[in-house]
Amino acid sequence: MPSLSPNQLNHNEITDRENSINTTEQNTQHLSRLQNEIGSKVLSLVNFESKHKDIVESSFNKARNKKEKLPGKNNERRNFAYLSRLDRMVEKYGNKAEQKIWEASAENVVMDYEDIPEAYWKQQEQILRDNGQGRKLSEYEKEILAEDLIDKQRQSITSWTNYLGDKNCPYPLWFKVYAFDGISKMSNALNLDDADYYRRDNTTALSFPKLNAEILAKVYRQINDFYGVDKKDWLSKNSDDEKLVSLVKSANFPKLYAKELVDTKVILKTPERTEDVHGDWFEYKLGDEEEIASLAEGTKWCVVDPNVAHNYLVYGQYSNPEEDDDYDQDYEDDEDWEDDDIKVEDPEAKFIIFRLEDPNTPGVFASNGSASIRLDPNGIVDEISGLNEGQAVEDALVPIVKEKALSLPGGEKYLQKFDDKQTLIKLDNKMKEGEDLTKEELSFLYELDRPIATLDTYNEEDPRIPELKEKYGIEYALEKGVDANKLVSSLDSGDIEENLDFLLEHDADINNIVSKMHSYGVARKLDYFLKNGADINNVVRNMDPDHVVRKLDYLLKNGADINNVVRNMYSHDVSRKLDYFLKNGADINNVVNNMDHYSIADNPDYLLKNGADINNVIRNMDSRHVIRKLDYFLKNGADVNNIIKRMDKKDIEDNIDLLRKYGANLDTYQ
Structure with a gap:
């Protein structure tokens, strides 16, 4: 809570005006009007x-129809009218009305839901792929995820509105309106x-900023x-801080809140x-959300929402699976589905976060994490995140994070990833120095x-890969003997x-080249391929039917x-x-084999x-067309x-006399 009174105005001005006011009601109205004058300027x-x-x-x-006096100019008068109307509403109906607003x-x-971007x-x-489930989301899964996303947004903004609407909230109405207007334009990504x-x-598929009452007071x-x-x-008092003055x-509420x-x-x-990195690892468990x-804050990690941090610490995943019972039910019969709808008793999940230490002030650590190793509820390394794009670990921290991860249960499964990352860093440094790559490095x-x-x-x-390939192109690789x-x-x-x-x-x-190309590329280069000895039938096999026809x-x-x-x-x-x-x-008969039953039925x-071959024709038809x-x-x-083999049981029963007439063996259909 802020320590200052929300009605802190120029003392002499208030004193002079209060001398002419004789009632508490007039005093309240007067102060409210002064506050709304301030607010109308700020909102404008x-x-x-x-x-x-x-x-x-x-x-x-x-207000104009009632001939109310509206101070200020142009838009200030409009905002004053709005604040005055809101003030009267709250004054008349009380705090419950404000809470509803x-x-x-x-x-x-x-x-x-329809605004959630592709x-x-x-x-x-991608998260599914990372967890070994390379598939598209079903519409039902999207609904479940959307519900969770929207609920988290609702929770994050409700923390603000509950605070602003509380009867003990110390701020004037204009500041609440101003603050909410700013917050509504901000994500939680700092x-x-x-x-x-x-x-x-x-x-924007992100929550709103976390409420910090101390910062709001500032x-x-x-x-x-x-x-x-x-x-x-x-x-x-503040002329030396040009950014603050501006x-x-x-x-600018979003920038001012962020600056504070x-x-x-x-x-x-x-x-x-x-070798210049100073810092240490800190462990955070359930209760440290x-x-x-x-x-x-400022990392783009989703655990900037404490609810998400809680879910990871309890369930080992972004959302609470207990809220997604129907979601799991759809997949419980899928042999590839791993049931994660289990709340582990006494979970060993934790976040192990690396924080930089100020080299000039030993014992003073950064307020934000620089790298994170997340353990699942069974205490196994499940995710490694950093501050670069895509939550990549920064280059200088890779050896430090690698050492820590490999010391933890399950960390060994990340060894190849760390080794490859370090190899890419090495190649990137060679590129910056203008050095050649070896045949082995190009093969990698x-x-x-x-x-x-x-x-x-x-x-x-890794974003380095296309950059390196642009520098060390295909012609370069071939000349190096790849x-x-x-x-x-x-x-x-x-x-x-x-x-x-x-x-x-x-x-x-x-022919290997033809086999690795898309159909449209093959079709474009037909002359080229044939002039260079490509097998015409291999060419056909690598063309889409549309291009073939x-x-x-x-x-x-x-x-x-x-x-x-x-x-x-x-x-x-x-x-x-x-x-x-x-x-x-x-x-x-090859023609028949490549026709569907509709086309065959139209041309018997x-x-x-x-x-x-009449029996081959029948083998390529379904029961409906056969009968x-x-x-x-x-x-x-x-x-x-042969006909019976292509017929459904009901169709056989409906035509049993005719089939018997032609000597069908119907013993199995009695």
Whole structure:
């Protein structure tokens, strides 16, 4: 709670005015008016009237109709009318009415399901992949995750509105409105370098900032002293802090709140060299959620929300699985599903966080964590996070974090990831120094023998890899003696297409190249591949059916096996080209095998007339289409027992007399 009275105004001004006021009611109204004058100026600076035009304009029009005196200029008068109306409402209906107003305000800024961005779902699917579940989220899973996300937003903003709406909250109404307006535009992600919170809009999938009553009191004191007490006196005391002066003059709540918060923290930069790093590891267990959240401010770690920290410490996951019973039920029969809906008794989960130590002041540690090792409820290393993009560990800390992780249960599974990270750091340093890479280093970079293991929490690929590949390109790697065919296997289709000449010059197998390319690339380079000796049938096998049908004449002209062509086409295209294929010598039964039952059912006479095996025709049909042509097939010599194999039991029962007539063996259907 702030120590200053929210009604701290210029003493002489208040004294002079109070001399003319004889009643408590008049005194209250007078002070309220003075406060609203302050508030109207502050709200005008942040364009409050533009952001909330309907309610402000409505209040302004009502005040004018009542011929109320509205102080200030232009938008100040509008904001004054709004604050006065709000004041009267609270005065008339009491604190319960104010609480309801804040409850509604909180709900208005919580995101809706349809506003959750696609990037959030991709991040959640990446988490699934990291946990060995490489799959897309179902709609039901999205609903569960959305409910959890929205609930966390609601909890975080409600902590503010509960505080602001409490009858003992020491601030005037205008400051509450001003503070909430600022908070509603802030995420809980703090940028320590800029001393600012990342902004939010209706698609921001993050919670709101953590309420810090002490910091809020400091913001109030700065704003109130400047606009409501003595501007000159305030400037004389703070003129040496240009940033503070600028923020107060602009009434920028998000930046002012962030500055006051960051000013209370010990901010230390990670040195570039490991040998210059000073710091220590600290353990945080169940019950330390608030401290964990405080250490996470400015890190982009999700545990900046203490509720998330609690869930990890109890359940070993982001959300509370006890709230997701239906979610788990959907997967309990899936043999690949690992049931995590178990609350471990006496969990051994903890966060082991590395904090930098001020080298000039031994014993003084940074207010934020620089690296985190999270143990699951069984005490096993489950996540390693740092401060770089994607929660990557900073280079100088990698050896320190590696040593600590490997000393913990389960840390050994991260050994390859640490080794690969250190190798990439080494290659990055060589690139900065303009040094060459060896053949072995290039084989590692291009992942010829195995994929590079990623240590970063949210980077699917270490961001150094594309930078290194841009510097040490494919032509460079080939000239250094990297095996061309192994290199082809590691490249994407676009890179192969851009470097075809270099790859062939270094003895890459043309058919291996074709096999590794996307269909559209193969189709674009048909002439090139055939001129360079590619197997035409391998080319066909690596083309999509759409590309095959477009290039049909060209492929056959260049010696493609027509039956191979048929096998690589869609059924509807095969049906459309029946005459064409048969005139060009296609095997009629191969044609049948590549048609769906709908297409076959539409063309039985044509197929049989052109020599199709009637039993093969039937084998490629479903029961529904077989019974429609049952008489036809039986009269044309089809094996009745072959027909039975394609029929459902009910269809057999409905046609049992006809089937018996043609000698069907129906013993198993009695």
